[in-house]
Amino acid sequence: MHKPDDSRSGVSRHSAARRKLAISLLLADEAATAAFAARLAGTLKAGMVIHLRGDLGAGKTTLVRALLHALGHTGRVKSPTYTLLEQYEAGGLHLCHFDLYRFCSKEEWETAGFRDEFNGRNVCMVEWPEKAHGLVPQADVEILFEILPHGRNITIRANTETGRECLRSLPN
Numbered sequence: 495m496h497k498p499d500d501s502r503s504g505v506s507r508h509s510a511a512r513r514k515l516a517i518s519l520l521l522a523d524e525a526a527t528a529a530f531a532a533r534l535a536g537t538l539k540a541g542m543v544i545h546l547r548g549d550l551g552a553g554k555t556t557l558v559r560a561l562l563h564a565l566g567h568t569g570r571v572k573s574p575t576y577t578l579l580e581q582y583e584a585g586g587l588h589l590c591h592f593d594l595y596r597f598c599s600k601e602e603w604e605t606a607g608f609r610d611e612f613n614g615r616n617v618c619m620v621e622w623p624e625k626a627h628g629l630v631p632q633a634d635v636e637i638l639f640e641i642l643p644h645g646r647n648i649t650i651r652a653n654t655e656t657g658r659e660c661l662r663s664l665p666n
């Protein structure tokens with residue numbers, strides 16, 4: 495018999511062997527996305543890698559923007575659509591926000607210094623990690639966004655002990 499990884503409702507059960515922990519949430523509107531981002535902000539640890547997956551318009555950038563505001567950032571948060579990377583200092587963390595939708599050359603990973611940003615200190619939040627498959631380090635936490643007729647469904651999955659700790663410490 496499988497033991498639940500976590501006893502809270504809404505938490506999926508996985509075999510201990512897979513050592514994953516997942517939570518699904520319904521975010522009814524953008525305000526709900528912002529509220530979740532504020533909860534997530536409090537669980538971030540230096541060095542964490544978070545992959546954000548989902549279609550264009552699913553809410554990945556909205557989440558990062560709200561998370562930065564929750565950490566105290568007061569300036570603009572623009573989508574790194576063309577720059578591929580925007581960086582911030584907020585809440586005592588250095589946060590790298592990648593959008594790799596337009597990433598196309600493996601060489602760029604080195605020359606742009608992207609590899610160096612995954613240094614165990616920066617929090618790296620990566621939209622479209624699949625566009626640089628094999629280059630982006632493994633995610634501690636993956637957030638999958640699904641567009642619903644009204645709102646979004648997200649699944650937050652922890653892949654590492656750091657990620658599991660993050661999910662366990664999410665405030666209600």
Ligand SMILES: Nc1ncnc2c1ncn2[C@@H]1O[C@H](COP(=O)(O)OP(=O)(O)O)[C@@H](O)[C@H]1O
Pocket residue numbers: 521522523524525526527548549550551552553554555556557573621644645646
């Ligand atoms: N939970 C939600 N429910 C409905 N609309 C949302 C929700 N979260 C974000 N949005 C809206 O969806 C759009 C998401 O855009 P964006 O964050 O740029 O998407 P992505 O970065 O995934 O391409 C924005 O217009 C935002 O207002």
Ligand SMILES: [Mg+2]
Pocket residue numbers: 554555556573593621
């Ligand atoms: Mg985006």
